[in-house]
Amino acid sequence: MTAPIKPAEGYAFAYLDEQTKRMIRRAILKAVAIPGHQVPFAARDMPMPYGWGTGGIQVTAAILGPADVLKVIDQGADDTTNAVSIRAFFQKTAGVAVTTRTSEATVVQTRHRIPEKPLVAGQTLVYQVPIPEPLRFLEPRETETRVMHALADYGLMHVKLYEDIATHGHIAKTYAYPVKVEGRYVMDPSPIPKFDNPKMHMSPALQLFGAGREKRIYALPPFTRVASLDFEDHPFERTRFEAPCALCGATDAYLDEVVIDDRGGRMFVCSDTDHCETRRQEGHRGALLGDIPEEARS
Amino acid sequence: MNRIDPILRVEEVAKSFTMHLRGGLSIPVVEHVAFEVHAGECVVLGGPSGAGKSSILKMVWGNYGVDRGRIAVDGVSGVTDVATAAPREVLALRRSTMGYVSQFLRVVPRVATLDVVMEPALAQGLDPAEAKRRAEGLLSRLNVPERLWSLPPATFSGGEQQRVNIARGMIAEVRLLLLDEPTASLDAANRAAVVDLIEAKKAAGTALLGIFHDIDVRDRVATRIVDVTGFATRRDAA
Amino acid sequence: MTAPLLEARGLTKWYGDRLGCRDVAFDIHEGEVLAIVGESGSGKSTLLSLLSGQLAPTSGSVAYRMRDGAIRDLVSLSEAERRFLFRTDWGFVHQDAAKGLRMGVSAGGNVGERLMAVGARHYGDIRAKAEDWLERVEIEVGRIDEKPTAYSGGMRQRLQIARNLVTAPRLVFMDEPTGGLDVSVQARLLDLLRRLVADMGLAVIVVTHDLAVARLLSDRIMVMRRGRVIEAGLTDRVLDDPREAYTQLLVSSILQP
Numbered sequence A: 001m002t003a004p005i006k007p008a009e010g011y012a013f014a015y016l017d018e019q020t021k022r023m024i025r026r027a028i029l030k031a032v033a034i035p036g037h038q039v040p041f042a043a044r045d046m047p048m049p050y051g052w053g054t055g056g057i058q059v060t061a062a063i064l065g066p067a068d069v070l071k072v073i074d075q076g077a078d079d080t081t082n083a084v085s086i087r088a089f090f091q092k093t094a095g096v097a098v099t100t101r102t103s104e105a106t107v108v109q110t111r112h113r114i115p116e117k118p119l120v121a122g123q124t125l126v127y128q129v130p131i132p133e134p135l136r137f138l139e140p141r142e143t144e145t146r147v148m149h150a151l152a153d154y155g156l157m158h159v160k161l162y163e164d165i166a167t168h169g170h171i172a173k174t175y176a177y178p179v180k181v182e183g184r185y186v187m188d189p190s191p192i193p194k195f196d197n198p199k200m201h202m203s204p205a206l207q208l209f210g211a212g213r214e215k216r217i218y219a220l221p222p223f224t225r226v227a228s229l230d231f232e233d234h235p236f237e238r239t240r241f242e243a244p245c246a247l248c249g250a251t252d253a254y255l256d257e258v259v260i261d262d263r264g265g266r267m268f269v270c271s272d273t274d275h276c277e278t279r280r281q282e283g284h285r286g287a288l289l290g291d292i293p294e295e296a297r298s
Numbered sequence B: 001m002n003r004i005d006p007i008l009r010v011e012e013v014a015k016s017f018t019m020h021l022r023g024g025l026s027i028p029v030v031e032h033v034a035f036e037v038h039a040g041e042c043v044v045l046g047g048p049s050g051a052g053k054s055s056i057l058k059m060v061w062g063n064y065g066v067d068r069g070r071i072a073v074d075g076v077s078g079v080t081d082v083a084t085a086a087p088r089e090v091l092a093l094r095r096s097t098m099g100y101v102s103q104f105l106r107v108v109p110r111v112a113t114l115d116v117v118m119e120p121a122l123a124q125g126l127d128p129a130e131a132k133r134r135a136e137g138l139l140s141r142l143n144v145p146e147r148l149w150s151l152p153p154a155t156f157s158g159g160e161q162q163r164v165n166i167a168r169g170m171i172a173e174v175r176l177l178l179l180d181e182p183t184a185s186l187d188a189a190n191r192a193a194v195v196d197l198i199e200a201k202k203a204a205g206t207a208l209l210g211i212f213h214d215i216d217v218r219d220r221v222a223t224r225i226v227d228v229t230g231f232a233t234r235r236d237a238a
Numbered sequence C: 001m002t003a004p005l006l007e008a009r010g011l012t013k014w015y016g017d018r019l020g021c022r023d024v025a026f027d028i029h030e031g032e033v034l035a036i037v038g039e040s041g042s043g044k045s046t047l048l049s050l051l052s053g054q055l056a057p058t059s060g061s062v063a064y065r066m067r068d069g070a071i072r073d074l075v076s077l078s079e080a081e082r083r084f085l086f087r088t089d090w091g092f093v094h095q096d097a098a099k100g101l102r103m104g105v106s107a108g109g110n111v112g113e114r115l116m117a118v119g120a121r122h123y124g125d126i127r128a129k130a131e132d133w134l135e136r137v138e139i140e141v142g143r144i145d146e147k148p149t150a151y152s153g154g155m156r157q158r159l160q161i162a163r164n165l166v167t168a169p170r171l172v173f174m175d176e177p178t179g180g181l182d183v184s185v186q187a188r189l190l191d192l193l194r195r196l197v198a199d200m201g202l203a204v205i206v207v208t209h210d211l212a213v214a215r216l217l218s219d220r221i222m223v224m225r226r227g228r229v230i231e232a233g234l235t236d237r238v239l240d241d242p243r244e245a246y247t248q249l250l251v252s253s254i255l256q257p
Helices: A018-034 A054-061 A081-094 A142-150 A155-166 A193-201 A272-281 B053-061 B087-096 B111-122 B128-141 B158-171 B188-203 B215-221 C044-051 C080-086 C107-117 C123-136 C154-166 C183-200 C211-217 C233-241 C245-252
Strands: A070-072 A107-111 A124-128 A179-181 A185-187 A205-212 A215-219 A224-227 A255-259 A266-270 B010-019 B025-038 B042-046 B068-075 B077-079 B100-101 B178-180 B206-211 B224-227 C005-015 C019-028 C033-038 C057-063 C072-075 C089-095 C171-175 C203-208 C220-225 C228-234
Touching: A018 A054, A018 A193, A018 A205, A018 A215, A054 A081, A054 A124, A054 A205, A054 A215, A070 A081, A070 A272, A124 B158, A155 C107, A185 B178, A193 A224, A205 B158, A224 C089, A255 B206, A266 A272, A266 B077, B010 B053, B010 C089, B025 B053, B025 B206, B042 B053, B042 B215, B053 B068, B053 B100, B053 B206, B068 B087, B068 C228, B077 B087, B087 B100, B087 C228, B111 B128, B111 B158, B128 B158, B128 B188, B158 B178, B158 B188, B178 C080, B215 C220, C005 C044, C019 C057, C019 C220, C019 C228, C033 C044, C033 C211, C044 C057, C044 C203, C080 C089, C089 C154, C107 C154, C107 C171, C123 C154, C154 C183, C203 C211, C211 C233, C220 C233, C220 C245, C228 C245
Parallel strands: A070 A107, A107 A124, A124 A205, B042 B206, B042 B224, B100 B178, B178 B206, C033 C203, C033 C220, C089 C171, C171 C203
Antiparallel strands: A179 A185, A179 A224, A205 A215, A255 A266, B010 B025, B010 B068, B068 B077, C005 C019, C005 C057, C057 C072, C220 C228
């Protein structure tokens, strides 16, 4: 964890002006009050292109305080370009402390993953959302999808799952797997792997979702019931991996496939870099590392 | 058959056609039509072509409107005046009380002969197996070859279609059966079969009202002949 | 006698100063088929939209007897209630199957949608029902996973019917259901519709400009012209003994093969 620093001169705290942050906070409060419901907000242009997390950044900017400790992950990793840039952005404009440790963070902004370490009360997870509307690819008209949400007219959602089973024999959707929130709103959890879906259910942390291009914010307050859609005879199943993490030996984490040479060699490693490192520091060893302590290898 | 009330009582009925496409020309057909048909009798409408026999039959069936008068049919659930009844009541009467054998078969394409014949019996709620048995019996009596039963009648010869039509008209048990030249295109053997069927209906207490151009058949089945010439409207030379 | 399933009274619709339809009144009960005939622009489609609650009348009412026996004016129904009717107790068969089907969803999904919309959550049951309905509308069960785009016009129309009837509705609206189909395909569809109507005791309100379709399918006819019902009655009465000048013109204009 780095200590707080003095923010750069000439910027409002966390980049956005106070009126904008207030507007976003109002949208967040409404979203928290109606879990799973998409609240429109006047998303601003950010100094980065759409698709780089403009929605998540605005939500983070609106909730960040000087005492917060920020963690940013992209596909579980703290060290990819997107994560590094956003972390640097808030360090510079808000001067907040940053960390890669899930346990130390008060605010975690994420693209496409939920950390493996269970979040606790007081933490906030901010999701970057590309397309907030779960019905979008089934019903292109926004006017119609809004009415469908209003009337909880969600038969179409199951039609999609039906089609999957009819075509593949099982529900083939592995990410952005739709959920029903508190038995009411159907919600797109952003493109997290369905492996992460159960972590949203009854989480003690506050979960906020921001879509910059589509100008929508939605939320899961702590301890919200979140159920993945399924059929009685084709229940939701979490993705399972055949081998443990090659580095830390974890058997209950989401793994990325990494090609390690040009002869088709590959390995499966934790997508959550912090989780993997923490485990290795605790002495866990995967097949690739064998029993050799890490210090001895370098 | 000691019923006193007739099954059909026609009183003071008048009918004319207004041809709007010919400048509103009004063509009177019949007036002051009055007769009765009782259970177990076959009343034949007599008179030359164009005298209005067919129109009277159609007014009783309900597919021609009535200008004036009353056509009382004593149905399963009381007396209905076809002249003024709502469409729904006429339909109910056709299901429960009236049968009609027209000159021409009008059916949905693609429906098998056996199903065409069974339909009125099924509409009355008859058990399908029993309806099928009756339909097969009728088709046999009317000499419709068994190999045709599963085919739609649309491509049959005129005589075959006519016999399918008779079977369809005879299958249901109705109080009042209307016959519009049922033997028109039949040979002697089939005419005899139809006469037998009509006699059986009479014996079972059905009231029949018919038009027969074949004098031989008419004389064999008619209990009475009502000459419609008396109902013809006077047409003044224009 | 029980109350009618649907009861229209004084139905009038103005589009500004242009008339859609005026003073239409009728009842329909379960098991009855009513044909609305007339040429394009006669007000048939306006009337169908009013009757199915998709358009609010300028004046008049449409009372509907709900499944629980309560009689409701369609105008007073909320959007949620109207949609619920449309996926349970009502069907709507469009002339253009692409309007009534999801062309990007398999036949099974198309038939199953209504079931899922009212809470069916067992894949095997939904699929079994879809298979049963494909059979009833004479579509090979082996084609259940194909999309309607792979179907012929007649099959699409039959699929549309299956999709509508799977929740056992009591009232089905049909807008030119045989329009644009080949004659032999039309005949098959009409035969199928007649059988389903009889088996399920459906009430049907069918809009058509084809008097032959009206004769084969309906018990009663309403003839519309310039927004008004000019003649109504038993189908064979209206067609065999048309009273009004316009009806006589329509009937005399039928081509005989």
